[in-house]
Amino acid sequence: MSTTPEPEWLTDDEQRAWRAYLRATRQLEVALDRDLQAHGLSLAEYEIISMVSEAPGRRLRMSYLADMVVQSRSRMTHTAKRLEARGWVERRPVLDDRRGVELVLTDEGWAALDKASRVHVEGVREHLVSVLSPEEFLALGSALARVSAGLTGQPGIPVSSL
Template sequence: MSAAATPQWLDDDEMRFWRSFILTATLLESRLNRELVEGHGISHSDYSILVVLSEAPDHQMRMSALADFIASSKSRLSHQVARMEKAGLVERQECDSDGRGVLAVMLPKGRELLERAAPTHVAGVRDHVISRLSADEQRSFADALERVLQGLSGSDEVAEAS
């Protein structure tokens, strides 16, 4: 949209949706973070990194791919992983196949913490979200969010170019 264009203001229903979405996302992130910090001394963002690494082959992933996967800047991820290294949860290693690449590798202490924290996280997700929506609502909401995610990640442009 150019600076001279007249904005297409949100109508009442669109504004209700938008504000509910933003406030819900913010409060949910805060609540899940608080539950993990209080219960296990780990932030939700650190927990998310451990989850991704736990699902990766050999519990490791290139730092650049990890940053993309969790929607973080490389700089922010580097600081976060440095803190997690000090806690003994992960370590950085040079990539054997590429001298320039750096891997984030989950350590046994990170795996143990993830296993202890996962039930707390799943209970929070279930209590705060899943239990409040029917299966049909969950599918519809997932479909809608996936369309938004495709647009934000540039997947729409790839599909349109095909």
């Protein structure tokens, strides 16, 4: 038998960076979530209705949304049900694809989003943007955009195939 090859461990600097990443992203999530809670929604819910609000016709398909906000379809369904119960969205069948469902933002949903969005930007500015220089923030954005691209579409079986 052969010994398992040692992976390339993180250097001290890298380790520090990675730990900072984990802690900061969680703290930020918690902070933003807490602020939104006061307006009756979670960050995940906010992201959903926020995306819907920007789409033409204020409507977006479940599966597309699930991909964008990185939630399982199942979770998307449950969350949509709750949002619907609050009267913030309606679910309507898609015309061309009879399997499809789209979420439509209601006026109440729009109003709720309007209020929440103020709190949200302020949080993002205060906790993230204002702490970094403008260049730093944009650099972070473009770095993570690349990370996201690398992670998109390649489910679990990255290599070999053919």
